[in-house]
Amino acid sequence: xxxxxxxxxxxxxxxxxxxxxxxxxxxxxxxxxxxxxxxxxxxxxxxxxxxxxxxxxxxxxxxxxxxxxxxxxxxxxxxxxxxxxxxxxxxxxxxxxxxxxxxxxxxxxxxxxxxxxxxxxxxxxxxxxxxxxxxxxxxxxxxxxxxxxxxxxxxxxxxxxxxxxxxxxxxxxxxxxxxxxxxxxxxxxxxxxxxxxxxxxxxxxxxxxxxxxxxxxxxxxxxxxxxxxxxxxxxxxxxxxxxxxxxxxxxxxxxxxxxxxxxxxxxxxxxxxxxxxxxxxxxxxxxxxxxxxxxxxxxxxxxxxxxxxxxxxxxxxxxxxxxxxxxxxxxxxxxxx
Ligand code: NAD
Numbered sequence: 591x592x593x594x595x596x597x598x599x600x601x602x603x604x605x606x607x608x609x610x611x612x613x614x615x616x617x618x619x620x621x622x623x624x625x626x627x628x629x630x631x632x633x634x635x636x637x638x639x640x641x642x643x644x645x646x647x648x649x650x651x652x653x654x655x656x657x658x659x660x661x662x663x664x665x666x667x668x669x670x671x672x673x674x675x676x677x678x679x680x681x682x683x684x685x686x687x688x689x690x691x692x693x694x695x696x697x698x699x700x701x702x703x704x705x706x707x708x709x710x711x712x713x714x715x716x717x718x719x720x721x722x723x724x725x726x727x728x729x730x731x732x733x734x735x736x737x738x739x740x741x742x743x744x745x746x747x748x749x750x751x752x753x754x755x756x757x758x759x760x761x762x763x764x765x766x767x768x769x770x771x772x773x774x775x776x777x778x779x780x781x782x783x784x785x786x787x788x789x790x791x792x793x794x795x796x797x798x799x800x801x802x803x804x805x806x807x808x809x810x811x812x813x814x815x816x817x818x819x820x821x822x823x824x825x826x827x828x829x830x831x832x833x834x835x836x837x838x839x840x841x842x843x844x845x846x847x848x849x850x851x852x853x854x855x856x857x858x859x860x861x862x863x864x865x866x867x868x869x870x871x872x873x874x875x876x877x878x879x880x881x882x883x884x885x886x887x888x889x890x891x892x893x894x895x896x897x898x899x900x901x902x903x904x905x906x907x908x909x910x911x912x913x914x915x916x917x918x919x920x921x922x923x924x925x926x927x
Pocket of ligand 1: 604605606609610628629630632633635653654655670671673674676690694712715769771773774
């Protein structure tokens with residue numbers, strides 16, 4: 591069972607021009623909602639919103655949510671996704687990442703408070719840091735280096751959760767916190783440094799797949815369509831969370847490399863690099879809360895998700911000659927948001 595928000599309602603989606611946000615905006619419009627996407631296009635792209643161009647139910651408001659912004663009411667849902675998400679992006683935008691997690695989250699919460707709207711926010715498995723418990727349950731408080739390079743993202747998201755919980759407790763805002771684990775699928779930028787687009791670009795170019803560290807670190811990859819169904823279910827409920835939304839098929843980064851090379855029809859060649867600082871060793875969600883509270887579980891098998899991502903990749907980049915599809919070594923990472 592996955593319920594969602596209701597037809598005729600108005601949803602504001604911050605970060606709606608990004609990878610996950612654009613898929614969410616499309617689903618919401620399909621379900622008969624009016625959607626206002628608020629995005630500064632720092633890591634998102636208008637190309638992600640092509641399917642919605644010209645649709646009168648959809649509005650793109652180009653704005654930085656770290657600055658106060660307003661949206662004409664009524665507003666029934668505020669979904670706060672705005673934030674750089676790939677390590678490459680947030681390491682390049684450290685102050686912006688901290689600001690959008692703090693001031694940006696407060697501006698989005700204020701909007702929800704002003705309109706009596708349901709507020710759903712994308713937190714992340716990164717709040718568990720390099721986890722000492724496995725798999726990660728929502729009751730685990732995490733193991734984060736508060737001053738390491740990744741802290742600009744991890745701590746921003748932990749503050750996001752704290753602020754959201756405080757708005758709920760103090761002002762009665764109807765909030766829901768989703769802890770998203772690694773998502774993949776169409777519309778990930780090929781140069782965003784996350785493991786799936788990095789490996790796809792390299793496999794298709796016949797280059798070695800670059801792995802940080804030993805490649806024994808694990809990730810659990812959730813197809814974006816499943817992630818979006820989880821967000822819709824949380825929007826349609828009054829469950830406060832936090833709730834893990836992610837796939838449970840834990841794989842080592844080496845195994846992910848093998849799977850992607852196999853589906854891309856490429857011979858597997860790997861090249862190992864220095865491990866990234868503070869990169870988590872293991873990542874796998876316990877999704878019992880999502881199952882019980884939201885009736886949600888992932889449904890798209892990895893092989894199918896990779897196949898669909900490769901199809902999109904081919905149709906998007908096949909005629910694009912200004913880039914070779916391969917990331918520069920400094921861009922490569924096996925991390926993910
Ligand atoms: P993305 O970078 O593709 O999308 C983020 C969007 O936010 C972009 O469109 C960007 O332009 C916008 N944005 C950033 N700062 C902004 C600001 N100050 N004002 C307005 N817009 C701003 O990332 P994504 O992968 O789609 O992630 C979406 C959300 O989900 C993020 O909050 C991220 O932390 C969270 N998340 C993602 C994953 C994942 O695997 N993709 C995992 C965990 C959490």
